[in-house]
Amino acid sequence: MATTKSGPHIQGEKVFRFVLAERIAHWSHAISFLVLLFTGMALVVRGAAALLGTSVMQGFGLTHRIVAVVFTLVAVPALMLGARKSAGEWVRGSFRFDRDDLRFLAGFPKDFFGLKVTLPDQGRFNAGEKINSIFQILGWFVMVVTGWMLVWKDALPRGLARWTLATHSFTALFLGAVVLGHIYLASIHPHARPGFTGMTSGWVPAWWARGHYRKWFEKLPER
Amino acid sequence: MGTELPLSLGSIQALPLVVESGKPYPVKAGIFFRINPVKSSGDSARWIRALQQLELVVAIDTQMSETAMYAHYILPESHYLERMDVVSVTGDTVSVRQPVVKPMYDTKSGYEIIQGLAKGAGVGEYFNFTIEEYNRAQLGPTGWTLDALKEKGVLKVAMATPPDYSKVATQSGKAELVHEGFAKSGGTKVVGWVAPKTQPEGDRLRLLHGHQAVHSNGYTQNVPALYARMPENELWIHPTAAKARSIKDGDYVEVANELGKERIKAKVTEGIRPDCVWMCHGFGTMVPEQHLAYKQGANDGALYPILITPVTGALGQGDVTVTVRKAGA
Amino acid sequence: MTHYAYFIDLSVCAGCESCTVACQNKNGLRPELAYTKVHRYETGTFPDLKSSFVVNQCLHCDEPPCAEVCPTGATYKTVEGPVLVDYEQCIGCKYCIVACPYDARVFDEEQRTARKCTECADRLVAGRKPACVETCLTGARVIGDLDDPKSPIHEALKRPGTVQMAGTGFYFRLPEGITKDALADGGGTGVVRAWQSVLQPAGQLIMGGAAAALLASAAAFAVKSVKGGGTGHGHD
Numbered sequence: 201m202a203t204t205k206s207g208p209h210i211q212g213e214k215v216f217r218f219v220l221a222e223r224i225a226h227w228s229h230a231i232s233f234l235v236l237l238f239t240g241m242a243l244v245v246r247g248a249a250a251l252l253g254t255s256v257m258q259g260f261g262l263t264h265r266i267v268a269v270v271f272t273l274v275a276v277p278a279l280m281l282g283a284r285k286s287a288g289e290w291v292r293g294s295f296r297f298d299r300d301d302l303r304f305l306a307g308f309p310k311d312f313f314g315l316k317v318t319l320p321d322q323g324r325f326n327a328g329e330k331i332n333s334i335f336q337i338l339g340w341f342v343m344v345v346t347g348w349m350l351v352w353k354d355a356l357p358r359g360l361a362r363w364t365l366a367t368h369s370f371t372a373l374f375l376g377a378v379v380l381g382h383i384y385l386a387s388i389h390p391h392a393r394p395g396f397t398g399m400t401s402g403w404v405p406a407w408w409a410r411g412h413y414r415k416w417f418e419k420l421p422e423r
Numbered sequence: 424m425g426t427e428l429p430l431s432l433g434s435i436q437a438l439p440l441v442v443e444s445g446k447p448y449p450v451k452a453g454i455f456f457r458i459n460p461v462k463s464s465g466d467s468a469r470w471i472r473a474l475q476q477l478e479l480v481v482a483i484d485t486q487m488s489e490t491a492m493y494a495h496y497i498l499p500e501s502h503y504l505e506r507m508d509v510v511s512v513t514g515d516t517v518s519v520r521q522p523v524v525k526p527m528y529d530t531k532s533g534y535e536i537i538q539g540l541a542k543g544a545g546v547g548e549y550f551n552f553t554i555e556e557y558n559r560a561q562l563g564p565t566g567w568t569l570d571a572l573k574e575k576g577v578l579k580v581a582m583a584t585p586p587d588y589s590k591v592a593t594q595s596g597k598a599e600l601v602h603e604g605f606a607k608s609g610g611t612k613v614v615g616w617v618a619p620k621t622q623p624e625g626d627r628l629r630l631l632h633g634h635q636a637v638h639s640n641g642y643t644q645n646v647p648a649l650y651a652r653m654p655e656n657e658l659w660i661h662p663t664a665a666k667a668r669s670i671k672d673g674d675y676v677e678v679a680n681e682l683g684k685e686r687i688k689a690k691v692t693e694g695i696r697p698d699c700v701w702m703c704h705g706f707g708t709m710v711p712e713q714h715l716a717y718k719q720g721a722n723d724g725a726l727y728p729i730l731i732t733p734v735t736g737a738l739g740q741g742d743v744t745v746t747v748r749k750a751g752a
Numbered sequence: 753m754t755h756y757a758y759f760i761d762l763s764v765c766a767g768c769e770s771c772t773v774a775c776q777n778k779n780g781l782r783p784e785l786a787y788t789k790v791h792r793y794e795t796g797t798f799p800d801l802k803s804s805f806v807v808n809q810c811l812h813c814d815e816p817p818c819a820e821v822c823p824t825g826a827t828y829k830t831v832e833g834p835v836l837v838d839y840e841q842c843i844g845c846k847y848c849i850v851a852c853p854y855d856a857r858v859f860d861e862e863q864r865t866a867r868k869c870t871e872c873a874d875r876l877v878a879g880r881k882p883a884c885v886e887t888c889l890t891g892a893r894v895i896g897d898l899d900d901p902k903s904p905i906h907e908a909l910k911r912p913g914t915v916q917m918a919g920t921g922f923y924f925r926l927p928e929g930i931t932k933d934a935l936a937d938g939g940g941t942g943v944v945r946a947w948q949s950v951l952q953p954a955g956q957l958i959m960g961g962a963a964a965a966l967l968a969s970a971a972a973f974a975v976k977s978v979k980g981g982g983t984g985h986g987h988d
Contacts, residue, residue, distance in 0.1 A: 242823070243845065244952055249824035257824060257843045312965075314972040354849045354859060359940055361850040366947035373955025377962035384966040390973055636768035648773045651783030661798060693798045 207286065208324075210422045215409040217398040221282020225275040226399055229340070230379075232271035236343075237376050239264040244369065265351065272344050293325065294333035300415075301327035311391060324416040332382055339375045343368065430608075431736035436464050439473035439729055452479035454540075456533065457500070461489035462641045463704070465727035465738050466682050483536055486645065487712040499530045506532035510558045510572070514586070517567060518577040519558065609733035617733065619742040623698040627744035628664060630678070631701040632723040641705035644716035655720035656706040657690035660747065661697040665689065668748055675750040678702075678721060680743065682728060685721035686750055700747060756833040756871065756921060759894040759908040760807050762934075763927040766890050767792060767805035774887035778872065785858045787869040788884055793934040802929040808936055810835065810856035810869040811920035817944045818848035818857060818868075827866070833921055834871035842866055853938040871895075 209216050218226075239260040242248040249257055279287035300320040304327040310317040319326075325333065346368040353361045385392040386399070395412070398404040410417045432441055435458065441450050453474075461470045467489070474480050474493040482491035483498045491497050500506070505527070508520040531539070534554045541550040552560075559569045565580075572578055590596040606612045623629045637653040638644055658676060670676055672691040677684055678700070685707055695701050707722030723740075730739035772786050779787065788809035795802050812835045819827045819835065826841035827848050842865035849857045849866055857868045872882030876895075880886070885893040896905025898921075908914075914925045915932055924935055 243847075244823070244956070249841070249843075254824070254841055254843055261843060261845065313969050314976050354846050356850075358850060358855065359943070362940060362943040362947070365847065365850060366943055366951050369947060370951040370955045373952070373959055376955075377959040380959065380962040380966060384969070388966075388970060636766045648776060648783050651786075652769045652772060692794060693796060693801050694794055694803060696798065 228274040321414040436738040467725040645713035656703040659701040683725035687721035771884035778883035811922040
């Protein structure tokens, strides 16, 4: 666990959860993803083209490619430069599930719909967040690779181009579903939304951090 | 071969032999009208040397050609869409080539050029008519008019003497495989096999050539629409011959013999004898002004010796072998 | 009702590519863009070789994959047969070019749209033949209205060795010794159809499902707070 002087720590009633580089990477990824999803969906939703007209659709296409550059080039360097150790732990940790994680996943649906359930202690990220992280990491990779291949789609062998289109299209919609869940949890769901400020100021309430990420909280230094 | 067949020396393919030897008499000038023997005859290098020996070379053509490059004077002819030519008759079909656009550049039709040269040579009185007048005079006795022909372009007509395909136009009325004329022309009275002078032995392959329907002979290679369809020719080579030379489909190869060396892309195909190679004629353009076609593909004409064949006096283009190896090997 | 069929007799095709050039001329295409292409097909080993010229072009499919993937509906199938492109609606995404099983569509960089053979629909309407049919030096190309009993297409389709390209109104007459292997197989549309009919709807369904789930969750919590139970789950 990253416990450098500038890393996560407890200060009175607050806990410092995310450093600046992590927040920059998050918002760059999030905003560019939403723009890409919105502009890309115009190609998929029947009737969108008729509503928007040819010029707007072409504008969406141009926007999509420009924002794709941001989506591709900002997050990873930001994490590497400003939060290398923390980001490394996040990636590795996202793919490791212990018994507590699995029990968390089993109980999560009840918690999601406000039904009573006791969830096991979690580390810095709960099992649900790990699942989201897996989708984001793999999804980013799939979208970036297929996306840039599609810029030259007519130069690819046809079979490959067709598979790439299908993959890019489906993965986008799947990630769209994931992001709906994520935004809901991050900003509306009463149990999760206290963590929102973690991504803006970097700080979250200590009581919330203790209750939701106990295994991580108990190892944090106090300042 | 050539001086043994004196009558053959009047044919275009023999001209370099005449220029070199001065036999049957010295030739000092040549007017090349709609013909490009440097590319399309045999032994391009020998042709160029022969042209350089002439005191006067005049070329009449619609584009700069390999032959025109060595002319002292080029008289540019109008494109076929810009000019009227003499009425043409083939069997029961009469047609006329007529202008559909005005000449784009400072060019004249072939007839106007001949007429101008005649005037300069002091025999203009024999060419004191227009091509229209000539064509009308030709058609006059037939009852068909030039105006009708100009409107339709092509007329199918009733022939005065319809052809009788039950008889061949020989003395006996049959195809003759035994004829005194063959013997007089350097062959034998009975048509017989004459072995070629060359054989594909060792690493040599016989060089064959022909045409493909996209281009016309050696003069359309620079037309943008046709260049896009076929920018260069390819050397058809059998897989066995290719493998023996480490040549893969699409590799550039050098085709060479004692007369020249050409660079061409290889097409490995089962559609050719293992001891032969084939290329389409008309490529390997040497004219820089032909911006598209310049140096694209290979010129087969550079590799044929000037071999005048018995009986017909034709150029023996098939009697030649070449070596083929990967370019840069 | 007009219902076009198009026939090409490959046994007399000379490979001159005049059709390609006439089409380019009629449609104002640069030499690099071609709606119809001819190539040489060979099969066998020397000396038992068979070869044929083969034409490849848009076959105006009955259910064109290009129209299915087009996000704007710019590409569409007409009742008479030709599959056309409305340039005003084309956004240049190139999905159609990828989807076409016959590689028959081109992208015009200057115009920034997809372009394709129109079967010279404008000339057909005026009672004329498409440029390629009119130009064909050997008379290999025939087009006709199947609903017109006097059309020469009926006789053409009866010539021995004629095969229909599945799912289209196109027919090729194969030379002796040449099989359908010489022709494009029109394959690879499985992925395209799956993408359009299965993956895209499934993706949208999943998104819809996610939206429904979070609405249900929000509703559940709203009900809870109205009932006065609080939204917390207890923290120590």
